[in-house]
Amino acid sequence: MKKEDFILTKLTWHEVSGKIDVLPIAKALNGNIRLSEYGIGVNRVYFTFIAVKPSNKLHENEVKFDKKSKTLELSLNLSYEHVFTANKPTILKMMAMLFLVSVDLWERFEIEDFDRKEFKKEVEKLFAKKKWLETARLDSH
Amino acid sequence: MLASFVLFAAHSFIEFDENGIPRLAKWREKKLVKELNDLDGAEQYALTAGKNGWYPCYSCVDTTYIYMYLGEVWKYGTTTKGQKGRYGKSLKGKLLDYHVQFEGTLEECLKEEKRKIYSYALLPENLKRTEPLIRPPGNKKDF
Numbered sequence: 001m002k003k004e005d006f007i008l009t010k011l012t013w014h015e016v017s018g019k020i021d022v023l024p025i026a027k028a029l030n031g032n033i034r035l036s037e038y039g040i041g042v043n044r045v046y047f048t049f050i051a052v053k054p055s056n057k058l059h060e061n062e063v064k065f066d067k068k069s070k071t072l073e074l075s076l077n078l079s080y081e082h083v084f085t086a087n088k089p090t091i092l093k094m095m096a097m098l099f100l101v102s103v104d105l106w107e108r109f110e111i112e113d114f115d116r117k118e119f120k121k122e123v124e125k126l127f128a129k130k131k132w133l134e135t136a137r138l139d140s141h
Numbered sequence: 142m143l144a145s146f147v148l149f150a151a152h153s154f155i156e157f158d159e160n161g162i163p164r165l166a167k168w169r170e171k172k173l174v175k176e177l178n179d180l181d182g183a184e185q186y187a188l189t190a191g192k193n194g195w196y197p198c199y200s201c202v203d204t205t206y207i208y209m210y211l212g213e214v215w216k217y218g219t220t221t222k223g224q225k226g227r228y229g230k231s232l233k234g235k236l237l238d239y240h241v242q243f244e245g246t247l248e249e250c251l252k253e254e255k256r257k258i259y260s261y262a263l264l265p266e267n268l269k270r271t272e273p274l275i276r277p278p279g280n281k282k283d284f
Contacts, residue, residue, distance in 0.1 A: 009191050011239040022191070022238075023211075052241055058184060058223030 005035045005044055011059055011075065012051045016083050019091050020051055024130075025099060032126050033119075041114030043070040047102070049095055050077040063102070065109040072109075074102050096132035100124055179221040183250040185243040187257070188216040188279060191236035198278040207278050213266045216279025217257045219250040251284070258283055 008026040010017070035042050050059050064073045078094055086094070103120040127133050156166045165173070190196060190209040198207035209215065215237055243253045258276050267273045276283060 007236060009236060009238050012241065014187075014240050014242045017238075017240050048239075053244075056184070056241065056244065057182070058220070060223075 003044075004030045005033070006030050007044065007046045008049070009047075010049045010051070012049075013053050013056070013080070016051050016080070019083065019086075019088050020049060020078075020095070021088065021092065022049060022095070024092060025095055025132075028126055028130060029123070033122055035114075035119075038116070038119045039114040041070060041111040042072060042106075044072070046071060046073045047099060048075040049098065050075055051080055051083045052077075054080055063105045063108075065106070065111065070111075072106060074105070076102055093132050093134070096127045096130070100127060100133070180247045183219055183221045183245060183247040184223075184241050185217070185219045185245075185250040185253040185257070187214050187240045187242055188218070188237040189214055189240060191238050194236070196235065196237075196278060198274075199281040200274045200276045200278055202272065207274075209278070210266075214261060214264070214277050216277050217254050217261070218280075219247070219254045221247055255284060 004026075006026055006029040008022040008029075010020050010022050012020055035045070050061075052059050059075070059077070061077055062073070062075045065071070066073070076098055078091070078098060082094065083091055100120065100123055103116060103123065106116050124133070154166050154169045155163050157163055164170075190211055190213045193210050194208070195206045196209045196215055198205060201207055242257070243250060245253070258280055261267060261277050261280075262273060262275055
């Protein structure tokens with residue numbers, strides 16, 4: 001089985017679980033982008049979309065890089081209030097945007113031999129093609 | 142007397158107030174409050190398959206892996222520390238989604254978890270199997 005470069009999961013309060021679908025983004029990334037094309041500095045990206053009630057303090061944003069395995073691990077919160085009121089297509093756009101902007105957070109690790117800027121450009125192109133970056137308007141149900 | 146003072150000084154978990162009455166050291170008291178708060182702030186969660194595929198099975202009778210479909214329950218659990226505190230890196234690569242199903246005290250969450258583990262046997266996703274499981278694939282025990 002082909003190794004997937006991007007492992008996307010979700011961590012959600014049950015009331016919004018059904019509205020958050022990571023598969024379209026995971027499929028788009030794994031089907032179109034190979035990390036190895038941007039250098040040998042990153043082998044894999046684990047990304048968790050978090051959407052829990054604001055009162056829940058157990059799950060906070062985290063960005064880590066394991067130098068040995070060259071894997072990035074990101075767990076980032078979507079705005080719960082927006083997720084709660086938005087429809088699925090809008091939430092998908094929020095997720096795509098969150099993934100895209102999170103690439104800037106990699107900078108802190110000063111990863112050697114990985115063209116992060118070029119990678120971000122390609123992800124942006126891909127997401128734009130999918131129309132996931134159109135308008136930040138949060139359509140409700 | 143001197144000996145006991147030296148003993149207390151060496152064990153900084155005890156302090157004395159201005160009247161010489163022993164009390165818990167600040168750091169111990171802080172730790173106690175944090176741990177008591179943790180017990181009040183628990184959550185019961187379900188881990189579900191993030192994609193169709195093979196997953197480890199601890200409750201299967203004669204196999205160690207089971208084919209699961211997207212969204213099917215792999216495990217129920219309870220934590221006071223969240224996903225990272227509970228699993229650290231061990232979930233990496235298993236492609237499991239984490240659903241917070243109930244929030245409450247540790248005791249309430251453990252009760253909820255137990256109810257869910259036992260009721261799992263009756264879920265349609267389990268009943269459709271040739272050999273239904275007694276509990277979710279990821280739960281080694283009933284608790």
